[in-house]
Amino acid sequence: MKFFKVASLTFVCLLLGIVIATQYRSVKVINSLSVYEQQRSSDLITDLLREKRNNEQLQQRINELQKDLETYRTSSSNVTETIAELNEYVLKLQILAGLKTVKGAGVIVSIDSIGDALLDDSHILSVLNELRATDVQALAVNDERIIATSEVRRAGSYMTVNGRKLLPPYVIKAIADPENLESSLKIMSGVVDTLKYYNLKVEVKKEENIIIPAVRDDGTVLRHDLLTPVD
Amino acid sequence: MATRSKSILFVIFLLFGMVITMQLRSILLAQQQKSKEQTSIQSLSTELEQVKTEGLELQENLRMLEEEMEEIIKRFDSGDNPTLNELVKTRKNMQLINGFTSVRGDGVVITLNDAPARTEVDPNELIIHDSDITAILNDLKAAGAQALAINDERIIATSKQLCTGPTILINKSRYPVPYIIKAIGDQEALYSALEQSESVFIMRIYNIRVDIRKEKDILVPRFKVYESIDKMISGMEVVDK
Numbered sequence: 343m344k345f346f347k348v349a350s351l352t353f354v355c356l357l358l359g360i361v362i363a364t365q366y367r368s369v370k371v372i373n374s375l376s377v378y379e380q381q382r383s384s385d386l387i388t389d390l391l392r393e394k395r396n397n398e399q400l401q402q403r404i405n406e407l408q409k410d411l412e413t414y415r416t417s418s419s420n421v422t423e424t425i426a427e428l429n430e431y432v433l434k435l436q437i438l439a440g441l442k443t444v445k446g447a448g449v450i451v452s453i454d455s456i457g458d459a460l461l462d463d464s465h466i467l468s469v470l471n472e473l474r475a476t477d478v479q480a481l482a483v484n485d486e487r488i489i490a491t492s493e494v495r496r497a498g499s500y501m502t503v504n505g506r507k508l509l510p511p512y513v514i515k516a517i518a519d520p521e522n523l524e525s526s527l528k529i530m531s532g533v534v535d536t537l538k539y540y541n542l543k544v545e546v547k548k549e550e551n552i553i554i555p556a557v558r559d560d561g562t563v564l565r566h567d568l569l570t571p572v573d
Numbered sequence: 574m575a576t577r578s579k580s581i582l583f584v585i586f587l588l589f590g591m592v593i594t595m596q597l598r599s600i601l602l603a604q605q606q607k608s609k610e611q612t613s614i615q616s617l618s619t620e621l622e623q624v625k626t627e628g629l630e631l632q633e634n635l636r637m638l639e640e641e642m643e644e645i646i647k648r649f650d651s652g653d654n655p656t657l658n659e660l661v662k663t664r665k666n667m668q669l670i671n672g673f674t675s676v677r678g679d680g681v682v683i684t685l686n687d688a689p690a691r692t693e694v695d696p697n698e699l700i701i702h703d704s705d706i707t708a709i710l711n712d713l714k715a716a717g718a719q720a721l722a723i724n725d726e727r728i729i730a731t732s733k734q735l736c737t738g739p740t741i742l743i744n745k746s747r748y749p750v751p752y753i754i755k756a757i758g759d760q761e762a763l764y765s766a767l768e769q770s771e772s773v774f775i776m777r778i779y780n781i782r783v784d785i786r787k788e789k790d791i792l793v794p795r796f797k798v799y800e801s802i803d804k805m806i807s808g809m810e811v812v813d814k
Contacts, residue, residue, distance in 0.1 A: 347578065354582075358589050365596045372603040379610045385738070386617040389747070393624045396745050399800035400631040406801045407638045414645050421654055428649075428660045435667035437806045440730060444809035467707050474733040479808050481730065490672055490729045493715035502715075519808045553812060568719050568757055569676040571669055572792065 439564075440489045440557040444480055446517035448552045449473065449526050451534070452545045454511035459541035461510060463496040469514055470494070472533045476526035478516040480554045484508045485515075487557040489564065504563045511543075515552050523548065632799070672727045672796040676720050678757035679789050681764050683709065686751040688780035698779050701752060703736040705781075708772035709754060710734075716766035718758040720793040724748045725755075727796035731805075745799060760787050 410431070417423035436442050451469050455461040470481060470488065481488035486503040494503050501508045518526045527548055534544045557563050650661045668674045685706075688699040710721060710728065721728040726743040735742040740749045756763055767773055767785050776783050 351578075351582070351585075354585055354589065358585060358592065361589070361592045361596060365592055365599065368596065368603070369599060372599065372606075375603075376606060376610070379607075379614065383610065383614050383617060386614065386621060388737075390617060390621050390624060392745075392747075393621065393628060396799065397624060397628050397631055399745075399804070400628065400635060402801040402804060403799060404631065404635050404638060406803060407635065407642065411638065411642060411645070414642075421652075421657060424649065425656055425660060428657070428664060432660065432663050432667055433811075434802055434806060435664070435671055435673075437809055437811060438802065439667060439670045441670075443812045445812045446808040446810055448808065463711065464704065464708065467711055468704065471703065471707055471734065474731050475735050478731065479806060488730055490721070490732075491714050491718060492730070493711050495711070495715050517808050519804070523808075564670060565717070566669055566676075566719050568678045568759070569669070570678055571665075572675040572677055 440480065440487045441559070441564075443553065443556045444517060445551055445553050446480070447520060447523060447548070447550050448478065448480075448515065448517040449523070449530055450547050450549055450552065451514040451516075451530060452511050453514070453537070454543045456541050456543050461496075461512075461542060463494045463501060465537060465540065465542065466494045466501065466512055466514065469530075469533060469537075472529060473514070473516045473526065476518065476529050477522050478518045478526060480515075480517040482515045482554045484513055485555050487555055489557050491565075492563070504558060506558070515554055517552055517554055635799070672720065672729045673798060675795040676757065676793050677790055678720070678793075679760050680718070680755065680757040680787075680791050681713075681760065681767065682786050682788050682791060683754040683756075683767065684751050684782075684784040684786075685709075685754070685776070686782040686784075688782065699781070700739060701741075701750065701776070701781060703734045703741055705772055705776060706734050706741065706752060706754070709767070709770065712766050712770045712772065713754070713756045713758070713763055716758065716762045718756040718763060720757040722755045722793045724753055725794050727794060729796050732796075744797070755791050755793050757791055757793055 410427070413427050414424065417427060433442075437444060451473075453461065453465060453469065466483060470483075473481060483494065483501070483503050486492070486506055486508065488503070492504050494501055497507075500510070501512065516526070527546065530546045534546050537544045646661055646664065649657050652658070665674075669676070685701050687701060690699065706723065710723075713721060723734065723741075723743050726732070726746065726748075732744050733742065737747060740747045741752065742748075764785065764787055773783050773785075
């Protein structure tokens, strides 16, 4: 009788232990599972928002192209109009390629080192990259226009951009779409906080009338002699 | 004695009952939550697929319009108006400078792939970051590259390369590894710039697979103009010098 009592008590306690352990484990699994699923759905939402925005922009481009096509079709008999239309398009491409000096509202980021802290090209590259991420439209470092093939290289205590020597402080100018300007500023202040850890003096300010010069036109910057166009 | 053991048993069974109820409830709750999240993930995935399909249709639509435009421009070129012929030529040249034209030429192709997973290292050091890509592009630009593309996304002045988790956002699309960078320019200069590149050296230390090859007649595709050109220059006003 006594043996039976002890045995049953042991059995019940054992069962209780097992059940508590299972309960503990299942709570942990459930937690990690929901973290994973939340991550997954937040990734999906980011993708979805980006794709939707891409589609909106595509639609805008389609509308623009349709309008241009319409103009050419109706002006096909009128050479003067066609020339005017073509001229307008060529001007847009020149602006886009950095062949024109432009003015607009935007962000100015100036960087200098404090004491003997090393100011590296990667710091400037990261600022440029972050600015690009906020959809800026024109960039320059110390008034050297940044185009598709512009490099930023540190050589000793100075930088070369487009093959030209630049001395600190480095003033990075960016013209932004007015709609994006505020978000550009906000994101850039985050970048500034990171750069401060490298003992760099960084300032970000908004300005209404930034002038960004055209790319140097002496045949050394814009080169395409090794490219064969494919139709 | 009997009351003591009875009261012990009573407490144990009380606990037992509580724990079982808790377990049952948490399982029920978890299942509810899971099905709720799964349906939301499922509906998000379907919506994403739909939006992507729409995007492909829009791209096809745009492609046809672009072809039509080129046809019209070609007709202008065959006319006998010298101003018009000159303008068509300038337009072509501007398209080329902006990267709106696919180009061919000799150069180098770099393939980057994450290091094989090892347990003793911080996984963050085994993957390729946007700063690695930026550094390599910068080395290539310094060595005189005239046209650049990552995973066939043409790099223009305002192209972004952003790290978003294990993938990188280039221009408007997200790409997983491997990253294939194509550069047209002076082959020897590009190749030696990469071989001497500090960033390539460091990546190799971390076992990131960096493969550099010289190649002839590389095709670097054109920049896909997937947004309004007016919008791309909306903030800029031309200043006469």
